[in-house]
Amino acid sequence: MYEGLKGFRDIYPGEQSARRSVTDAIEGAAASYGFREVATPALERTQMYVDKSGAEIVDELYAFEDKGGRAVALTPELTPTVARMVVAKGQELSKPIKWMSTRPFWRYEQVQQGRFREFYQTNIDIFGSDAPEADAEVLSVAADALTNLGLTGEDFEFRVSHRDILGGLVRALATDPESVDTAAAIRAVDKRAKVEEGEYLGLLTDAGLDREVAREFDDLITGVETVADLDAVAAAGGDDVEAAVENLRAVLGAADDFGAGEFCEISLTTARGLDYYTGVVFECFDSTGEVSRSVFGGGRYDDLIESFGGQPTPAVGVAPGHATLKLLCQRAGVWPEETLSTDYYVLSVGDTRAEAAAVARDLRALGDDLVVEADVSDRSFGAQLGYADSINAETVVVVGERDLENGEYTIKDMDSGAETTVPVEEFPPESGRPTYEDYE
Numbered sequence: 001m002y003e004g005l006k007g008f009r010d011i012y013p014g015e016q017s018a019r020r021s022v023t024d025a026i027e028g029a030a031a032s033y034g035f036r037e038v039a040t041p042a043l044e045r046t047q048m049y050v051d052k053s054g055a056e057i058v059d060e061l062y063a064f065e066d067k068g069g070r071a072v073a074l075t076p077e078l079t080p081t082v083a084r085m086v087v088a089k090g091q092e093l094s095k096p097i098k099w100m101s102t103r104p105f106w107r108y109e110q111v112q113q114g115r116f117r118e119f120y121q122t123n124i125d126i127f128g129s130d131a132p133e134a135d136a137e138v139l140s141v142a143a144d145a146l147t148n149l150g151l152t153g154e155d156f157e158f159r160v161s162h163r164d165i166l167g168g169l170v171r172a173l174a175t176d177p178e179s180v181d182t183a184a185a186i187r188a189v190d191k192r193a194k195v196e197e198g199e200y201l202g203l204l205t206d207a208g209l210d211r212e213v214a215r216e217f218d219d220l221i222t223g224v225e226t227v228a229d230l231d232a233v234a235a236a237g238g239d240d241v242e243a244a245v246e247n248l249r250a251v252l253g254a255a256d257d258f259g260a261g262e263f264c265e266i267s268l269t270t271a272r273g274l275d276y277y278t279g280v281v282f283e284c285f286d287s288t289g290e291v292s293r294s295v296f297g298g299g300r301y302d303d304l305i306e307s308f309g310g311q312p313t314p315a316v317g318v319a320p321g322h323a324t325l326k327l328l329c330q331r332a333g334v335w336p337e338e339t340l341s342t343d344y345y346v347l348s349v350g351d352t353r354a355e356a357a358a359v360a361r362d363l364r365a366l367g368d369d370l371v372v373e374a375d376v377s378d379r380s381f382g383a384q385l386g387y388a389d390s391i392n393a394e395t396v397v398v399v400g401e402r403d404l405e406n407g408e409y410t411i412k413d414m415d416s417g418a419e420t421t422v423p424v425e426e427f428p429p430e431s432g433r434p435t436y437e438d439y440e
Contacts, residue, residue: 007117018336019120019322022149022329023102026122026320029145033137035100035124040081042104046071048080052276052307062106074106078123078319079276079304086127087310095128114293114324121296125317130302132247135280135316136254138298142284142318143260150334153287156295158260159267160252160282163299164244165233166271169220172237173213180208183275189221190271221268227252230266244279251280278302280316291327296320343433345388346374349381349400356399359409362428363397370433389414395435397427411436 004010011019027037046063063073075081082099102122111117124141126134139158146156166189167182174180188203195203204214220233227249234242248266255261264282272281281299285291298318305313329335344363348356360374373391375384388396398410398419409427412419413436422439432438 005117007111009116009118013340014338017340018338019326021336022322022325023122025148026145027100027102029148030100030122030124030141032144033098033141035098035141038082038085038099038101040075040078040085040101040103042074043072044075044081044084046073048084049073049076052080052304053274060107060109062108076105076107078103078105078121079125079301079317080308082123082125082127083304083308083310083315086305086313086315087308090305090310090313093127096134097127098125099127100124114291114321114327116323120322121319122322123317123319124298125315127305127313127315129316130314132250132254133258134314135251135300136258136260138316138318139251139255139264139282140258140260142296142298142320143263145320146284149329151329151332153262155287155332155334156263156284156328157287158264158282158284159270160248160264160280161266161268161270161272162244162248162280163271163277164279165237165241165248165268166221168237168241168244169217169233170207170209172241173217174208175210175213176208182207185209185217186271187273187275189269190273192218192269224266224268227266233268248280272297272299276301276304276307282318284320286328286331288331290331291324293324295324295328340391341371342373342388342391342393343370343395344372345384345391345393345396346372347381347384347388347396347398347400348375349398349403352399352401352404355404359397359399359428366428366431366433411439413437 046058046061049057049061061073061076063071066072078101086093086097100122102120104118104120106118108117109115124138126138163186166186170180170182170185171177184207185204188200188207191203192200201211201214204217205211209217220236224230224233230245230249234245252261252264255264270281270283272283277299279300279302281297283294283297285294296319300316302314305315326335346356346360356374360372363372364370379387385396393414396412396414398412400410403409407424408421409424410419410421418436418440420436420440428434
């Protein structure tokens with residue numbers, strides 16, 4: 001007996017049906033804004049991730065040498081891949097480019113609640129627009145996806161920040177701005193809620209801030225709760241920070257107009273740990289705090305396409321991870337039921353295979369979304385009825401030899417157990433979704 005690999009999951013039909021409903025809600029929200037689906041490869045050259053994140057990233061990858069001697073890795077994220085795709089056909093693509101994709105990714109990391117080594121997420125990205133409206137649209141798509149699932153503003157919140165505010169403040173407050181590692185300071189902010197205060201301040205001093213300056217910096221970013229509070233930050237940071245503050249205000253204003261503002265709050269302690277983020281960033285959190293970690297996040301990455309050899313191309317995106325989203329939906333009581341759903345089971349009794357198959361075909365022709373099963377195991381009446389119950393069939397259509405002699409079928413409602421008969425020539429109708437109630 002073989003065991004599955006740690007961090008890789010077997011997903012059975014009941015759970016998968018719930019996951020499909022969630023995926024459909026996310027993709028449906030994105031499609032309604034004009035995002036188009038792309039498909040991407042499972043393997044990329046390892047060097048692409050090294051160039052983006054440094055050589056140490058290899059320890060977190062499923063990386064190996066293929067039979068052609070190429071260093072390759074299972075894709076740990078989508079952003080580098082879509083950046084490569086934009087570079088490859090950038091001149092042919094109409095701007096803005098709006099893409100979405102749902103697929104698995106792989107990272108060799110510690111397995112914990114809501115985090116696996118193989119995981120699924122939906123990526124939603126806009127390339128070619130640096131306007132605040134693009135950031136706001138990404139926030140709105142994410143909000144619509146969550147509300148489509150039944151979540152409300154009492155269930156989730158978007159904590160919105162700006163990387164240039166953080167970086168500008170660090171440089172403005174530092175005793176020696178030239179010696180400050182701005183990226184390291186922003187990574188320290190990203191770890192703020194995950195480490196002790198002393199360790200956090202130590203990370204800031206390691207990045208080049210004096211201890212007292214580090215405290216002043218932290219007081220400034222934690223003191224912002226409203227748009228009005230940004231004035232003090234802008235005053236402390238100089239022109240660069242003032243420009244970033246105005247951009248953040250513009251994004252939040254557009255989010256209000258697009259209907260996502262009610263879910264947004266300013267949180268300058270939100271930083272996103274990846275260095276390629278450049279402007280507005282945000283993370284989705286459970287409003288109640290029961291799901292303690294970020295559900296998902298997103299933000300702007302204006303320099304990535306150029307770093308991959310393309311023309312300067314601003315970009316912004318979001319990537320809901322399905323495992324952590326499930327935790328939020330379960331906490332809020334809106335995770336879809338993990339049950340099978342079947343509209344019709346066509347039960348064959350005696351030598352009626354041809355007639356039963358014809359009924360099943362006619363029922364399927366009534367609508368693409370109808371699920372119709374029929375016997376493929378030559379089972380008895382009782383065994384077929386038991387199977388119909390196990391797959392939650394709503395209606396059973398009995399096609400038996402005696403029924404056919406009388407020119408009729410038996411229609412059984414599985415919920416109540418009630419049944420009736422219907423003339424062969426009247427079932428199924430040319431349209432609709434016939435059930436027991438239509439013939440009782």
